[in-house]
Amino acid sequence: MTAHRRLAASASALLALALALAGCTSSGDDDEAASSSSAPASSAAPEAEPIEWDDCSTDIDPIIAGRPGSDRDLSFECGTTSVPVSYDDPDGGTLQLFLVKATLAGQANRIGSLVVNPGGPGQSATDAAIQSALTLPPDVLGRFDIVGVDPRGVGLSTPVECISDEQKDELFAADPRATDAAALEASFGRVDEVAEACAEKYKAALGAFDTVDSARDMDLVRQALGDEQLTYLGYSYGTTLGSTYAELFPENVRALVLDGAVDPDAGQQESAEAQAQGFEAAFENFAQNCTGLISGCPLGPDPRSYVNDVLAQSAATPIPSSRQGETRQATPGLVLNAVRSALYQPTAWPQLAQSLTNARNGDAAGILTLADTYTGRNDDGTYSNVVDANVAVNCADTDEEFTRAQVSGLIADWNAKYPLFGADAALGLYTCSAWDAPRTPLPERDAEGSAPILVIGTQGDPVTPLPGAVDMAEDLVSGVLLTWQGYGHTAYPKTDCVTAAVNAYLIDLTAPQDGLTCPA
Template structure:
């Protein structure tokens, strides 16, 4: 399958995956292992397998059900060694870990429950506390507990000094009843597959792999897969608000996190204090429109990388024509996969892994030098750098295991849509987009088949106007390849109280990368007052 998009951030071989800002540093992958021990110690031992469930997006189930306050357990000693030496780790921070119970199905609010895992960061400099800032890094499928830890290291002092920073892994993600139904060897197949199929046989293989993944997940979870929709996670978010003791929600969501946040605003407009939606996923685009926009966005981002590289005083490591270089490298790796000098590594870089490395670096211009050198080394016969970038993108650890990001991403993405694209539809788009968007088009077209074989309940996303909500700040970045700027323009226009902040920069998401953006967002979060009119911040 492919790495394109539906109504989410990104797809990996057909599975909407993976990286949303802020990108997860490799060191924080270890955080899940530590927190797993913490959550096991805190757990009562009860686990609930998802049963058949379906919720209507139009029915905003009340949350008058009792919500217990989070019992935070100090887990500073567990987290401190993992973040030691990282920028921001010298801040005086304490961390708490806890759990929040939510109904498995909001159609049966007094029935079985799920336990959501939460992390809270508190600065010793905090004064005049406003409440909790709930963060979500997107995906869908990225860990919000990781995001809370990372945000505590990187958020501006003016925000960190006024809020607890809280991350709660959404249902099905991280340590919150994680969906796990795709074996690691299958994920290896997905990531290695050629992202630019040219033959009918290659397409048949891609479709068959998508069918196998869908069948495996449905066999394992059945109709219970329907419990992991964004609508249900938005309802969970209101219980999170109550559990941390806030009368209204203050929220910072990136990428897919903007879909979750805007859905919350639609369901609970009266409970919005301040929502920052950075890197907005277009609420008006269908999956085909979104996939094509992202293919176009990544092509433009690659051209920006190429222009930057060829302007370097010392010369570009991949020569004067980076696009041709990468095309040749994809052909080379398809014919002869490239070995790696990394100790213990048995994989060789295939076209799928090469393009995953390229895509990974295009999220953040700071990674462009690493990309150029890694591509040059791969062409010379060593794919170690390419594999490192690719593994950062896919969530693969050195021991060959993966986080459950891909599993959760597919599950949530397919729960959120009733759109379906036939194999014949996709074949035609692969041919057309493969020509129009040479590096990323075929991949994006293949992604549209992902949810076609997904035989589980669906809860489509609602239209989102959030009538009656307090002002909501929507951020778009001019050179964002993952969630192109028109998505933010549409979201700000659709939300009755939406205000648009445009950053004329590059990369995925904007806050807190630019001082103008920081000044605007910090004032909004602290004061709760959005700008009176749309704002543009220069690069």
């Protein structure tokens, strides 16, 4: 049970800020609002509620101080708005959404809002808006306000919270490669406990955190922002949300950039195996890069064997950390999460090599830092709700189920095929089988009638492998495929070729030639 895309490192700081700014309702209030949706259905279409904005620059500026891009002349506003719990009953209960808007001083010929979503599901889009304001090209910032709205159940938008910090610690520390009968029983039991706790807390309202309704929310937000059509930049799961929006509201699409596309044609098993295969390939790229260093690879000539040695070491005796106040020790599960975390971006590869070296020598501080970045664990031992939201949204979006016997067979098979990441990927297939909540499966998405939609795939993406982008671009009637021959998860704005193509599309609505390939 792992997040599809890791949490940005700054999210915990933003979370604390936003809680203070938003005055969000308690989970008990959320349950009451959600359960009130059982009233008779209404045929009236919901109307967009105004966004209540407050200047929050003085709160955000200290958070971003010293980060690249923090010298930009930016202002920030934080806001809230309400959306129906159920679009079948728009006059019933409501959920509160939390937003952040970033504006660069001196805008000229403003086009409108650029709505961003970083993926997950479960990642904070408000945090992504702040980060995007620091990193997106000035040409884009000069024409758009950057807006992040946490989807329902995510971040501070009526957050779904039903997995305890203790449960998360246990889930992430467990070795997913343990395949004996007792270990499998324990693994399934942990998943069952999570599903039972969430169902007990939210009951049928747990099914409200689905992508289809989040896409409907996004259209109300578009209207509240005053934009005639939506301009959107979505990464990873954000491509699922964006393509669902295009399917529901094709006439409201101005420009959608779908970067790191999740394969719309693949079922859960196919997607899980593709991701396991992708991470194994990414590890090989990391290993080849390390052994090719002029200064020599700190992991020696065979990095895979080195990692296996660290895994065996942590299984025999969990590795302590030198970090002050840290009581955890690195287990195989945490080592694997650290490796997975670093494989998202090549910029983290040196950190991974050093952290593995230190762990081999008895200090797991670097391993725990990487693992915590992936799982959303804060320094004080608490977690963001990224995992809760990830599971709730993923399970609301599918009606596929797998038996324990099926999953056990796949764990054994994939553990042999994909020795670092296969077992964990297979175990994840059981998560939604145990989930007790209504489902709203994702629609098929061709978005007929939409303006051109730009789909980006990266050749060396371990999280959303390139075939997913190919499939999405083919499925969308107006899809245009752009491929980057680089490594890591997502492409914009990492390279001049991709950046130029995306900028021209967002600003001038000039889509690149379908099939354009940008070099690494």
